[in-house]
Amino acid sequence: MKGKAREIILEGPVGPEVSVGGKRFLYFGGTDYLSMAGREELRRGAIRALERFGVSSSAARSSSGTLSIHLELESKVAAFAGTGAAVNYSSGYLGMAVLLSGMLEPGDTVAVHRDAHASIKDAVRAWAADYFEFELDDLESLARKLEKGGGDGRVVVAGEGVSPLSGRVFPLPEVLSLLNGREHLVLIDDAHGFGVLGQNGLGTASHYGVESKSVISCATLSKAFGSFSGVVPATAALARKIRKKSVVYQCSSPPPAPICGAAIAAFDYVEAHPELFVRLAENSRMLRRTISALGLDVPDSPAPIVPLFDCGSLAxxxxxxxxFDRGILAPFTQYPGSPRGGMIRLAVTAGHTTGQIERLGAEIGKLL
Ligand SMILES: Cc1ncc(COP(=O)(O)O)c(C=O)c1O
Known part of the structure; x- marks a missing residue:
């Protein structure tokens, strides 16, 4: 049965509880994985930056748009990711476009999985001269297409580290082993993995213990880090190459200074509170256990996302x-890529308490 996603207007900061229509709700939506978005520290960071720089640098990075706070943010990202450098640009949505426009060479063939996020597919359509799609659930489809073909150029696989809807983690080791013996790159949009998976939130590659120069990620600071804008953590050489070659980077204004101030405060906070990653991993496991104990089908994943496609007797x-009537906001969504009938995408954060997750389970249990 189809339903309609209700429009949700939040009337205050995002957190484990939110205000909607003048009422407080326990919140299991969104992407505030480290519970940063509502933090006082981020607001103060934004205000300090606003007072010093104003809002906009009024120019693109390739002309006079770089403020010193952009360099400061890039250093924070590089230090967090341990990469030596980072590139910051206006939005997470542009991440794959920045990577492809900055890294593709003549002769490259791009392989993208069919259900990748719109931002990834848009970027592939815009930037790849030669591309094909494959099924992530059937890697043989990638193997077959690789066998059949293409030229002698590199194979560039583009995909998302963590599916925003299902929480499935990109099968990086399997994809790398299929690419073995060919010149290749794997470009990962780690919007939902950066700050979430792996050693201290380093992301999808770290989750698998993969350290390879051929695996490059972009990420957003609008999710785990409670702020906004896109980043590519990279070696100094790769960062230089992207700045020199990517017109997406060169021809768009960088994020406003208050955004950078908030993001810097988020990295400072996270550095001082590594226990957040442990809490997030524990809460992700607890949410999964709680929902599957109700007899609902829950895919296995370390991600803080639990999709409810089929809720038994209730659509x-x-x-x-x-x-919602019981004070819990677990939004129904028809986000592009969700099943025809829509779904509930449950998300948990480091800030949820055990009692809050138990309450979600108890209320769903009563309703089913
Ligand atoms: C995989 C993926 N990439 C990119 C984005 C866009 O990020 P942002 O909303 O920060 O621009 C999203 C957002 O939902 C996403 O899920």
Whole structure:
């Protein structure tokens, strides 16, 4: 049965609880994985930057648009990721476009999985002269296409580290082993993995213990880091190459200074509170256990995302409505790429308490 996603207007900061329509709700939506978005420290960081720089640098990075706070943010990202450098640009959505426009060479063939995020597919369509799609659930489809073909150029695989809807983690080791023996790159949009998976939130490659120069990620600071804008953590040489070659980087204005101030405060906070990653991993496991104990089908993943496609007797839209009536916001979504009937995308953060997750489970249990 189809439902309709209700428009949700938040009337205050994002956190484990939010205000909607003048009421408080326990919140299991969004992407505030490290519970940063509502933090006082980020607001103060934004205000300090606003007072010093104003809002906009009024120019693109390739002309006079770089403020010293952009360099400061890039150093923070590089230090967090341990990469030596980083490139910051206006939005997470542009990440794959920055990578492809900055790194593709004549003769490259791009392989992108069919259900990749719109930003990845848009970027491939815009920047790849030669590309094909494959099924992530059937890597044989990639193997077959690699066998059949293409020229002698590099194979560049583009994909998302963590699926925003299902929480599935990109099968990086398997993809790398299929690429063995060919010149290749794997470009990962780690919007939902950076700050979330792996050693101290280093992301999808770290989750698998993969350290390879051929694996390069972009990420957003609008999710785990509670701020905004896109980043590519990179070696100094790669950062230089992207700045020199990517017109997406060169021809768009960088993020406003207050955004950078908030992001810098987020990295400072996270550095002082590594326990956040442990809490997030524990809460992700607890949410999974809680939902599967209700008899619902929960895909295995370390991500803080639990998709509810089929909720037994209740359609996902109805379950979401009933939870809303009980003070729990677990948004029903028809986000592009979700099943035709829509779904509930449950997300948990480092800031949720055990009691809050138990309450979600208890209320869903009663409703089913
Ligand atoms: C995989 C992926 N890439 C990029 C984005 C866009 O990031 P932002 O909203 O920070 O621009 C999203 C957002 O949902 C995403 O899921």
């Amino acid at each position: 996902p839209s109805l379950l979401s409505d009933r939870l």
